[in-house]
Ligand code: SF4
């Protein structure tokens with residue numbers, strides 16, 4: 001029997017929230033997070049974020065993002081890069097990116113090959129479907 005095709009269905013494995021670094025936050029991300037937490041900027045920076053030169057990331061605890069606890073605890077206030085994951089536009093132009101992201105996200109492109117997945121992603125992002133280059 002053919003495997004069911006699933007474009008993306010989060011498995012809530014938490015892999016994308018684990019590691020010793022996190023995505024970086026832009027100013028709008030910081031503003032959204034501050035509003036979501038309802039705490040002063042200074043407190044949010046000190047308790048939850050870390051800044052290295054111009055790069056702001058979330059702190060990590062025990063090898064995962066400080067906001068991870070069997071799921072994202074700040075979901076509406078999470079950074080845009082978290083919201084975008086794993087549907088990254090670079091997949092459309094780089095097969096190697098597709099393989100790398102698929103390899104770290106078990107919810108992505110199940111039962112779909114690269115070209116078919118790119119067709120779906122391009123439609124979602126309203127971009128041309130390249131899907132031709134293979135890594
Ligand atoms: S790695 Fe993929 S499947 Fe796992 S929690 Fe993150 S988005 Fe969901």
Ligand code: SF4
Nearest residue numbers: 017065067068072082
């Ligand atoms: S903000 Fe939420 S989605 Fe982003 S890494 Fe932290 S726990 Fe995961």
